[in-house]
Amino acid sequence: MEYVYAALLIHKAGKKVDEATVKKVLEAAGSKVDDARVKALVAALEGVNIDEACAKAAAAPVAVAAAPAEAKSEKKKDEKPAVDEKKAEAEAAAGLSALFG
Numbered sequence: 855m856e857y858v859y860a861a862l863l864i865h866k867a868g869k870k871v872d873e874a875t876v877k878k879v880l881e882a883a884g885s886k887v888d889d890a891r892v893k894a895l896v897a898a899l900e901g902v903n904i905d906e907a908c909a910k911a912a913a914a915p916v917a918v919a920a921a922p923a924e925a926k927s928e929k930k931k932d933e934k935p936a937v938d939e940k941k942a943e944a945e946a947a948a949g950l951s952a953l954f955g
Contacts, residue, residue, distance in 0.1 A: 856880060856883065856885050857876065857880070857891055857892065857895045858895070860876050860879040860880050860883070861876060861895060861896075861899060861904075862904070862908075863879060864876065864879060865904045865905075871896065871899055871904075872896060873889075873892050873893060873896050876892050876895065876896065877889075877892055880892075915943075
């Protein structure tokens with residue numbers, strides 16, 4: 855997870871997420887750096903809009919938490935909303951997997 859955190863930190867700082875920068879952040883944090891994992895992370899993030907992926911991942915839990923009373927009343931009426939919540943969580947997880955590889 856420290857590799858992903860390093861990439862997110864670099865992105866948040868407005869820098870390019872590349873191998874050298876990820877290595878520097880991990881070394882500064884006192885982590886042992888595995889070059890293969892760094893290369894895999896950078897390759898997985900190639901072409902990924904990190905801001906969009908984070909927004910999608912954060913949107914699903916917020917949407918579910920926004921109306922817990924409504925969700926409870928809907929569950930009593932029909933069990934399908936529970937399936938829809940699971941589907942939303944799965945879609946959010948799929949978005950995260952695209953971010954993290």
